[in-house]
Amino acid sequence: xxxxxxxxxxDPYAELRAHERAVFASPGAFGATASFVGTMRDFNExxxxxxxxxxxxPGMTERHLxxxxxxxxxxxxxxxxxIVHRVGPVVPGESIVLVAVWSAHRAEAFEACxxxxxxxxxxxxxxxxxxxxxxxxxxxxxxxxxxxxNP
Amino acid sequence: xxxxxxxxxxxxxxxxxxRERQCEIxxxxxxxxxxxxxxGHPELPPRMLCAINMEYRPLDTVLAAGxxxxxxxxxxxx
Numbered sequence: 001x002x003x004x005x006x007x008x009x010x011d012p013y014a015e016l017r018a019h020e021r022a023v024f025a026s027p028g029a030f031g032a033t034a035s036f037v038g039t040m041r042d043f044n045e046x047x048x049x050x051x052x053x054x055x056x057x058p059g060m061t062e063r064h065l066x067x068x069x070x071x072x073x074x075x076x077x078x079x080x081x082x083i084v085h086r087v088g089p090v091v092p093g094e095s096i097v098l099v100a101v102w103s104a105h106r107a108e109a110f111e112a113c114x115x116x117x118x119x120x121x122x123x124x125x126x127x128x129x130x131x132x133x134x135x136x137x138x139x140x141x142x143x144x145x146x147x148x149x150n151p
Numbered sequence: 152x153x154x155x156x157x158x159x160x161x162x163x164x165x166x167x168x169x170r171e172r173q174c175e176i177x178x179x180x181x182x183x184x185x186x187x188x189x190x191g192h193p194e195l196p197p198r199m200l201c202a203i204n205m206e207y208r209p210l211d212t213v214l215a216a217g218x219x220x221x222x223x224x225x226x227x228x229x
Contacts, residue, residue: 038229054228055160055161056228057158057160057202057205057221057223059205060202060205060206060221063205063206064205085228085229096228096229097228097229117229120228120229121226121228121229122226123207123226124226124228124229125160125202125223125226125228126226126227126228126229127160127161127162127223127224127226127227127228128227128228129161138161138162138165138224138227139227140224140225140227141225141227142225142226142227142228142229
């Protein structure tokens with residue numbers, strides 16, 4: 001299990017690969033990898049967003065993310081989890097978050113990855129302040145994680 | 152009197168103009184009472200969250216000497 005808070009831009013796919021190589025002794029040690037990458041959009045609530053600043057609570061953020069990884073590992077049989085989250089100034093197109101889960105079979109990886117991401121969104125102490133053309137605003141709340149299907 | 156550390160984050164820190172200070176409290180002081188003591192605001196901001204020693208706790212939690220008490224708005228990471 002690894003939790004990384006990154007003040008600089010990161011490449012989530014390079015992080016995933018590097019972690020996989022560092023953690024697993026043989027390339028056949030796992031059967032399933034599920035990952036989620038969150039990227040900064042250039043629009044929100046109908047406005048063009050030029051950038052944002054991600055604030056966190058050093059100490060509590062890491063501790064909370066470790067707790068949810070431990071809880072996920074109790075709930076499902078997992079081989080490894082990795083969470084990387086950006087802090088500080090971010091511009092559109094840059095990665096905000098990577099959640100990756102390795103397991104023997106797909107069900108555990110899929111479900112744990114979704115669960116970790118939803119818990120991170122609703123409980124991990126991070127806050128976003130957006131820069132718009134005419135000023136700044138704090139993001140009031142995160143959107144629902146429930147997908148709307150096309151009619 | 153007991154000493155505690157008060158921390159504010161995000162919009163609350165911005166509104167108050169500070170991020171961290173020490174406060175002295177009496178026995179039996181809750182996190183809600185400390186909010187008023189530290190900021191001078193009699194009312195709690197709606198939807199405000201509280202963490203004591205880096206764990207989520209309800210605002211009616213009674214504080215102990217040396218506690219780190221953090222107040223912040225709903226989280227928006229990820």
